[in-house]
Amino acid sequence: MTEPIxxxxxxxxxxxxxxxxxxxxxxxxxxxxxxxxxxxxxxxxLPPIGVGEATVPPMRQVLHDLGVDENxxxxxxxxxxxxxxxxTNWDVDxxxxxxxxxxxxxxxxxVNGHNPGAPFMAFAPESWDFPRTVLPTDxxxxxxxxxxxxxxxxxxxxxxYAYHFEAGLxxxxxxxxxxxxxxxxxxxxxxxxxxxxxxxxxALHLSENGRRxxxxxxxxxxxxGLIINKAMGEPxxxxxxxxxxxxxxxxxxxxxxxxxxxxxxxxxxxxxxWVWRIPLYSRISSGYVFSSAHLSDDEARAELLNHWGVxxxxxxxxxVPMRVGKTRRTWVNNCVSIGLASGFIEPLxxxxxxxxxxxxxxxxxxxxxxxYDQRLQDRYNELMGQVFDEVRDFIVxxxxxxxxxxxxxxxxxxxxxxxxxxLLDNLEVWKRAMPSPLDLPEHRLFSAWTYxxxxxxxxxxxxxxxxxxxxxxRADWEHFRQIVENAKTQLAQNLxxxxxxxxxxxxxxxxxxxxxxxxxxxxDVTT
Ligand SMILES: Cc1cc2nc3c(=O)[nH]c(=O)nc-3n(C[C@H](O)[C@H](O)[C@H](O)COP(=O)(O)OP(=O)(O)OC[C@H]3O[C@@H](n4cnc5c(N)ncnc54)[C@H](O)[C@@H]3O)c2cc1C
Numbered sequence: 001m002t003e004p005i006x007x008x009x010x011x012x013x014x015x016x017x018x019x020x021x022x023x024x025x026x027x028x029x030x031x032x033x034x035x036x037x038x039x040x041x042x043x044x045x046l047p048p049i050g051v052g053e054a055t056v057p058p059m060r061q062v063l064h065d066l067g068v069d070e071n072x073x074x075x076x077x078x079x080x081x082x083x084x085x086x087x088t089n090w091d092v093d094x095x096x097x098x099x100x101x102x103x104x105x106x107x108x109x110x111v112n113g114h115n116p117g118a119p120f121m122a123f124a125p126e127s128w129d130f131p132r133t134v135l136p137t138d139x140x141x142x143x144x145x146x147x148x149x150x151x152x153x154x155x156x157x158x159x160x161y162a163y164h165f166e167a168g169l170x171x172x173x174x175x176x177x178x179x180x181x182x183x184x185x186x187x188x189x190x191x192x193x194x195x196x197x198x199x200x201x202x203a204l205h206l207s208e209n210g211r212r213x214x215x216x217x218x219x220x221x222x223x224x225g226l227i228i229n230k231a232m233g234e235p236x237x238x239x240x241x242x243x244x245x246x247x248x249x250x251x252x253x254x255x256x257x258x259x260x261x262x263x264x265x266x267x268x269x270x271x272x273x274w275v276w277r278i279p280l281y282s283r284i285s286s287g288y289v290f291s292s293a294h295l296s297d298d299e300a301r302a303e304l305l306n307h308w309g310v311x312x313x314x315x316x317x318x319x320v321p322m323r324v325g326k327t328r329r330t331w332v333n334n335c336v337s338i339g340l341a342s343g344f345i346e347p348l349x350x351x352x353x354x355x356x357x358x359x360x361x362x363x364x365x366x367x368x369x370x371x372y373d374q375r376l377q378d379r380y381n382e383l384m385g386q387v388f389d390e391v392r393d394f395i396v397x398x399x400x401x402x403x404x405x406x407x408x409x410x411x412x413x414x415x416x417x418x419x420x421x422x423l424l425d426n427l428e429v430w431k432r433a434m435p436s437p438l439d440l441p442e443h444r445l446f447s448a449w450t451y452x453x454x455x456x457x458x459x460x461x462x463x464x465x466x467x468x469x470x471x472x473x474r475a476d477w478e479h480f481r482q483i484v485e486n487a488k489t490q491l492a493q494n495l496x497x498x499x500x501x502x503x504x505x506x507x508x509x510x511x512x513x514x515x516x517x518x519x520x521x522x523x524d525v526t527t
């Protein structure tokens with residue numbers, strides 16, 4: 001056993017850097033006999049990327065476990081609630097009209113112990129929509145509802161939810177939280193990374209503060225991967241064979257003070273990519289994620305402005321190049337890269353911050369001493385590889401299973417990009433049996449439910465006959481339908497309008513209380 005780590009230096013003050021600072025400081029300092037000092041260095045000249053505004057449900061657990069007052073978070077981060085992602089125009093119906101479907105963040109009730117997918121195919125009319133039939137989420141989104149009552153305890157809800165928030169405000173919020181808990185903040189630029197003869201980073205040379213020796217260093221410098229890629233030479237492996245999108249034009253749309261705040265992320269497919277619509281409390285954030293092989297920046301900007309019917313001055317578009325892929329080993333010796341420095345998969349399912357959360361938790365679980373045992377590094381790198389693979393498979397599914405054929409981009413998405421073998425294997429199984437937890441990695445983000453939503457939305461199950469069709473009788477199905485319809489009615493009656501809910505938080509002081517380590521925030525629909 002070599003010396004314990006007493007000092008962690010994080011470089012980068014974007015979402016990844018500040019989340020890492022807050023979480024490492026909290027989790028590694030519970031036992032006061034072995035304190036770890038966490039410092040974060042951020043450039044005063046290079047701003048964070050300023051995108052990354054939709055999240056997935058585990059984000060609730062992150063904030064809860066950090067002891068964040070959720071009401072304060074909503075207020076300071078211009079945050080709103082997300083109940084799902086609505087995909088529009090990713091597929092077309094028999095008449096060529098855009099199809100729309102929801103990927104709900106709520107896992108729904110089961111039919112007499114069984115997945116509702118097979119009885120839906122057996123008993124529901126062909127024109128019915130799967131999520132609308134088996135879940136109350138669409139119904140509540142259409143009405144602009146929040147998933148919990150005004151004054152109800154923080155982090156609790158009748159439906160699974162995540163957040164939309166303003167990226168810059170969130171980084172500031174995390175900064176204040178982390179520094180309030182003792183994280184040391186240094187505003188300075190890393191000019192040079194000094195490598196030791198053992199392959200470790202020996203020191204960082206800062207423009208104002210000079211040479212700073214380091215123990216464990218966390219590279220959160222964004223797409224440039226200043227330490228992991230540039231100084232340590234760990235290769236970055238692009239995903240260009242499976243993913244075409246490599247740029248985004250981003251901007252904002254004003255919203256009226258009285259507009260309904262619909263609790264979903266919109267993902268509308270255009271000619272050569274897709275557009276997000278993220279409703280924040282006081283404005284709407286949007287961006288066109290596209291392939292530069294199929295569209296120039298100017299063409300993308302024009303198509304996006306036309307899509308929303310807004311002018312350039314209002315939208316203030318800026319182009320964000322995306323480095324899509326993964327650093328081969330995201331932990332090498334005494335350097336762990338987290339956030340965009342470690343890799344990035346396009347934001348269709350809002351997974352960037354989730355991957356940061358996973359990376360930090362794995363590092364806490366496999367926290368080394370100053371020997372940086374190779375087996376810990378290997379296990380960590382293997383797990384991060386699984387996280388990237390899982391997200392990649394799910395994103396590729398949206399393109400590969402599209403039935404659009406109207407532009408070179410969509411033809412390439414379906415016929416020219418590589419499809420991971422793991423996804424192809426699952427699709428073969430899912431033609432014959434509904435997606436099951438048994439088909440998916442143990443530590444997964446996307447459940448069998450989630451896969452089902454997308455597959456039904458894409459018409460994958462039209463005319464199919466799956467193994468589970470024998471499991472449920474028509475009477476069980478009708479009973480289940482009644483439960484769902486009752487849930488829709490009751491929830492719509494009892495849940496507040498999201499704008500009213502958020503406005504009430506701004507004047508409220510209901511307390512988060514001390515986080516209970518054993519508590520898991522609920523994500524299931526209550527029927
Ligand atoms: C178009 C787009 C849309 C996205 N949408 C989503 C989404 O909806 N949901 C989601 O979860 N994720 C999303 N992401 C990912 C998300 O933006 C990132 O995961 C998140 O912002 C973390 O970024 P970061 O902190 O790694 O890097 P950055 O925000 O780029 O921060 C880098 C930091 O490093 C510092 N730095 C750089 N060089 C130096 C130096 N030499 N010295 C000192 N400091 C230095 C900078 O000052 C900065 O503070 C999106 C990404 C893109 C590109």
